[in-house]
Amino acid sequence: MEKSRPYVILSAAISIDGKIATRTGKSNLSSRKDLVRVHNLRKSVDAVLVGKNTVNVDDPLLTVRYVKGKNPIRIILDSKGSLSIKSNVVKTAKKIPTMLVVSENSSKNVKKFTTKGVQVIRCGKKKIDIKKLLKILGKKGIKKIAVEGGGTTNWYFFKEKLVDEIVVTITPYVLGGSTAISLVEGVGFGKISNSFKLKKIEKIQNEIVLHYMS
Ligand SMILES: NC(=O)C1=CN([C@@H]2O[C@H](COP(=O)(O)OP(=O)(O)OC[C@H]3O[C@@H](n4cnc5c(N)ncnc54)[C@H](OP(=O)(O)O)[C@@H]3O)[C@@H](O)[C@H]2O)C=CC1
Numbered sequence: 001m002e003k004s005r006p007y008v009i010l011s012a013a014i015s016i017d018g019k020i021a022t023r024t025g026k027s028n029l030s031s032r033k034d035l036v037r038v039h040n041l042r043k044s045v046d047a048v049l050v051g052k053n054t055v056n057v058d059d060p061l062l063t064v065r066y067v068k069g070k071n072p073i074r075i076i077l078d079s080k081g082s083l084s085i086k087s088n089v090v091k092t093a094k095k096i097p098t099m100l101v102v103s104e105n106s107s108k109n110v111k112k113f114t115t116k117g118v119q120v121i122r123c124g125k126k127k128i129d130i131k132k133l134l135k136i137l138g139k140k141g142i143k144k145i146a147v148e149g150g151g152t153t154n155w156y157f158f159k160e161k162l163v164d165e166i167v168v169t170i171t172p173y174v175l176g177g178s179t180a181i182s183l184v185e186g187v188g189f190g191k192i193s194n195s196f197k198l199k200k201i202e203k204i205q206n207e208i209v210l211h212y213m214s
């Protein structure tokens, strides 16, 4: 692992058939107990990163609420700067550090975000260059990141071989549907070569939490 970039933990909850949301975008798969575990993970990292669609669909807070602890910095990948200023992450940005990552070519006026307390980072010409972004974050003192989806964001991190650890909860649901979002979207790998080592298995009632390391 390059020293200059943060350690990346990919965190998600999946259905038995590997989906992270229903075809209508419902994703509240984890039990309360598993969410307590997720919040313990959040308090242990410097930042939580998600893609723009996750913010649009879930309108998450991405805070530590079910346990006591410091909120991580929230990072949203949104190359066009199209996020709604009415989203919870923007509305709470004056209290909880929030970064919006846009591309260098994004012509959108970012002042509407900065006035709400959001720090805007420009990175990558047309699309966000996540390798470069991780270096920028490393320079800002961010040492550990939890990537919390969605499937497209997860794909970019796997594609660039930037995932150091995977923590995935298998929840007792079958969602089906060819348009339902999978743990990893994108075009996918052509070869079976991207392997991880199983380090821990936790059973939480009806769920199994798998911990894999690169
Ligand atoms: N069960 C679970 O654990 C979780 C479930 N979810 C679910 O996942 C769904 C959303 O997933 P999905 O639609 O795949 O979208 P994502 O949330 O992954 O957002 C993808 C978008 O982020 C923007 N983006 C910009 N640069 C990058 C980059 N370098 N890498 C990745 N993304 C980039 C892109 O938009 P642009 O081109 O405009 O910049 C891209 O289309 C929701 O339904 C949500 O509920 C999400 C998280 C966890």
Ligand SMILES: Nc1nc(O)c(N)c(N[C@@H]2O[C@H](COP(=O)(O)O)[C@@H](O)[C@H]2O)n1
Pocket: 011, 012, 013, 027, 028, 029, 030, 031, 038, 050, 054, 055, 058, 059, 060, 061, 062, 063, 148, 149
């Ligand atoms: N680990 C996990 N389990 C689930 O069941 C989930 N739905 C998610 N989703 C991620 O957490 C975000 C919601 O966070 P808040 O409760 O609003 O703080 C969501 O947007 C996904 O990134 N994760």
